[in-house]
Amino acid sequence: MKKEDLYNSFDSILPNDEQKSRMLDGILNQNKNFTTVKRQKPKFVLVIVIVCLMTTTVIAVNTPAFQNLLEKISPDVAKFIEPIEEVCINQGIKMEVVATGRYDNMVKAYVTFQDLEGNRIGKGLNFFDYYSLTGTNYPSWGSCGCSIIDYDEENKKATILVEAENGTKFEGENLTFKVDNIFYDNKEYEDYEIGIDLTKLNHEPSYVNATEKQFMSWSYGELYSDGDSIPILKPHVKDIKFPDINTSMISNIGIIDGKLHVQIWRNKNFEGQGIDIYLKNSKGENVSCDTNVNFGIDKSGMPTSNSDYPSYSEFIFDIDTDKLDEYQLLGYFDTCKQIEGPWQVSFKAEDGKILEKTCNVNLGDVKVEEISINPFAISLRGKGINGTDLSNLDIEINTENDVVRDTKSNISWSSTRWLSERGKGFVSSYDIEKPIDLSLVKSITINGIDIPIE
Amino acid sequence: MKIVLLIEEDIGGMKLGSSSLYTNSEIIDIYNRNVDTVYRISLMYLKNTPDAEDAVQDIFFKLIHGNHKFENLEHEKAWLIVTSQNYCKNILKNWWRKKRIDINSILEPSYIENLPHDNTWQQVLSLPNKYKMVIYLYYYEGYSTDEISEILKTKSSTIRTRLCRARKKLKIILEEES
Numbered sequence: 073m074k075k076e077d078l079y080n081s082f083d084s085i086l087p088n089d090e091q092k093s094r095m096l097d098g099i100l101n102q103n104k105n106f107t108t109v110k111r112q113k114p115k116f117v118l119v120i121v122i123v124c125l126m127t128t129t130v131i132a133v134n135t136p137a138f139q140n141l142l143e144k145i146s147p148d149v150a151k152f153i154e155p156i157e158e159v160c161i162n163q164g165i166k167m168e169v170v171a172t173g174r175y176d177n178m179v180k181a182y183v184t185f186q187d188l189e190g191n192r193i194g195k196g197l198n199f200f201d202y203y204s205l206t207g208t209n210y211p212s213w214g215s216c217g218c219s220i221i222d223y224d225e226e227n228k229k230a231t232i233l234v235e236a237e238n239g240t241k242f243e244g245e246n247l248t249f250k251v252d253n254i255f256y257d258n259k260e261y262e263d264y265e266i267g268i269d270l271t272k273l274n275h276e277p278s279y280v281n282a283t284e285k286q287f288m289s290w291s292y293g294e295l296y297s298d299g300d301s302i303p304i305l306k307p308h309v310k311d312i313k314f315p316d317i318n319t320s321m322i323s324n325i326g327i328i329d330g331k332l333h334v335q336i337w338r339n340k341n342f343e344g345q346g347i348d349i350y351l352k353n354s355k356g357e358n359v360s361c362d363t364n365v366n367f368g369i370d371k372s373g374m375p376t377s378n379s380d381y382p383s384y385s386e387f388i389f390d391i392d393t394d395k396l397d398e399y400q401l402l403g404y405f406d407t408c409k410q411i412e413g414p415w416q417v418s419f420k421a422e423d424g425k426i427l428e429k430t431c432n433v434n435l436g437d438v439k440v441e442e443i444s445i446n447p448f449a450i451s452l453r454g455k456g457i458n459g460t461d462l463s464n465l466d467i468e469i470n471t472e473n474d475v476v477r478d479t480k481s482n483i484s485w486s487s488t489r490w491l492s493e494r495g496k497g498f499v500s501s502y503d504i505e506k507p508i509d510l511s512l513v514k515s516i517t518i519n520g521i522d523i524p525i526e
Numbered sequence: 527m528k529i530v531l532l533i534e535e536d537i538g539g540m541k542l543g544s545s546s547l548y549t550n551s552e553i554i555d556i557y558n559r560n561v562d563t564v565y566r567i568s569l570m571y572l573k574n575t576p577d578a579e580d581a582v583q584d585i586f587f588k589l590i591h592g593n594h595k596f597e598n599l600e601h602e603k604a605w606l607i608v609t610s611q612n613y614c615k616n617i618l619k620n621w622w623r624k625k626r627i628d629i630n631s632i633l634e635p636s637y638i639e640n641l642p643h644d645n646t647w648q649q650v651l652s653l654p655n656k657y658k659m660v661i662y663l664y665y666y667e668g669y670s671t672d673e674i675s676e677i678l679k680t681k682s683s684t685i686r687t688r689l690c691r692a693r694k695k696l697k698i699i700l701e702e703e704s
Contacts, residue, residue, distance in 0.1 A: 360615075
């Protein structure tokens with residue numbers, strides 16, 4: 073390999089314009105409240121029904137869900153959404169799409185979750201990435217976000233706002249909201265004292281030899297990638313449980329070739345768990361493992377990269393095993409309980425009314441060629457120098473009543489996407505905090521340039 | 527419903543979040559200066575685009591809300607390099623993320639396929655993480671082994687050893703550092 077090849081290879085690894093724009097949006101909008109997925113903007117309007125699915129699907133008839141929702145949201149918003157009230161019940165959990173709205177490339181839906189059998193639905197409700205609103209890109213790409221807007225303690229009911237946005241118009245009339253897994257009762261344990269005296273470990277434990285191909289792809293460290301055979305503790309000869317944590321246990325521990333091996337069994341049914349095993353030395357410093365390999369154990373007892381088998385993780389520490397008395401074995405555990413669904417509701421959503429205007433507004437580095445306004449947002453489309461900051465435009469909406477919505481009151485920049493495939497094209501969106509009646513809009517002013525809206 | 531957007535009034539002077547030192551404009555500048563570096567490191571460790579994108583966002587978010595003040599642009603870049611490395615290492619330890627990748631790979635079979643397939647890049651990805659980082663910093667970013675030692679808080683001798691081993695693995699044809 074030549075040095076130039078190496079340099080060129082690194083140099084070719086770049087996020088494209090759309091990725092850059094999407095990531096920047098996510099950074100500026102990152103919401104730590106409920107989900108790690110990036111936020112999107114609103115939209116609303118009506119809909120009707122269809123239903124779907126599951127083990128038990130129930131059509132709500134007299135559910136006053138929409139009325140209840142109206143008590144939790146602003147009356148200004150209520151004017152622009154329509155009731156759905158479609159229900160899916162599975163595993164004793166009731167999911168109801170109460171209302172939704174759809175404008176062009178944006179969708180907003182209000183969804184409630186209620187536990188009919190227990191107390192599993194709480195403020196810590198989470199779906200991680202196990203949810204989707206069809207028509208959007210895959211959620212982890214940042215086109216869909218969830219947030220809890222209300223939790224009813226008495227009825228154990230959480231109201232979720234789902235906001236999704238596509239780069240282009242949503243395809244088809246039907247939308248489907250689906251949650252595959254619900255996670256709850258999240259607990260995090262740091263510096264968890266495992267309580268094993270490392271000086272009493274077996275220095276000649278039984279082990280099996282494995283190769284990199286027998287490990288799952290997320291294994292890391294120097295040993296497994298050397299292509300050599302790697303000794304792994306004989307799987308699951310111990311059951312050293314952690315009090316309070318029933319999703320994993322130590323399945324073996326010992327010293328092989330002067331390295332400390334700690335093998336952990338993981339309950340495959342609980343995907344919402346993070347585990348790290350580490351040491352604390354006599355100076356109080358944390359010492360991470362040098363290699364971590366993950367594998368399943370097949371019927372013959374051999375490690376396999378097949379994730380269908382019982383799952384194990386082995387942490388290998390390259391430390392001076394003559395000084396094990398100087399180390400303490402600790403763990404980090406992030407646990408939660410999981411209910412497998414799915415919960416799914418499909419519904420027909422009609423496009424809400426929007427105002428559109430073609431124009432030619434020169435703002436220096438960019439030119440705005442198209443403006444669209446819906447009750448919740450303004451979108452500017454055009455061309456210009458990639459990366460131009462469009463977050464600080466001075467935008468005003470002028471209405472028949474001379475009521476002005478502007479960036480000093482309730483219009484705020486939400487995102488700018490640079491579309492490389494459209495030749496330096498951009499779509500920049502701005503939220504209108506207090507939704508606006510489009511029939512009143514006369515014109516929009518951008519940086520002092522007035523554009524009449526027909 | 528605006529949960530996250532923190533820019534409400536005069537954006538030019540507003541800070542991004544009540545506790546951030548930076549204005550929106552400053553954040554965009556920092557992002558544009560460093561996004562390629564952070565993305566490359568994230569992709570080297572995580573090996574798939576969606577997770578690399580998530581990592582980029584979280585790493586810059588840490589910068590925004592960590593109130594870090596940098597002495598100069600090099601200091602800023604070095605901080606982001608180290609934070610990227612540490613963040614990705616932690617991500618790799620997180621079980622549910624790993625499981626998520628498994629499931630995603632069923633839904634989205636082209637995750638890895640989206641990456642460039644040139645042989646050189648694949649060889650870099652196959653290196654142990656500790657070697658990847660040294661190779662990247664030395665051959666692409668142009669840092670000396672002493673500078674890498676300073677950035678990664680690792681002995682120079684260790685860096686040289688890693689560089690030597692990584693060269694052997696990649697069979698790099700070039701002169702050793704004098």
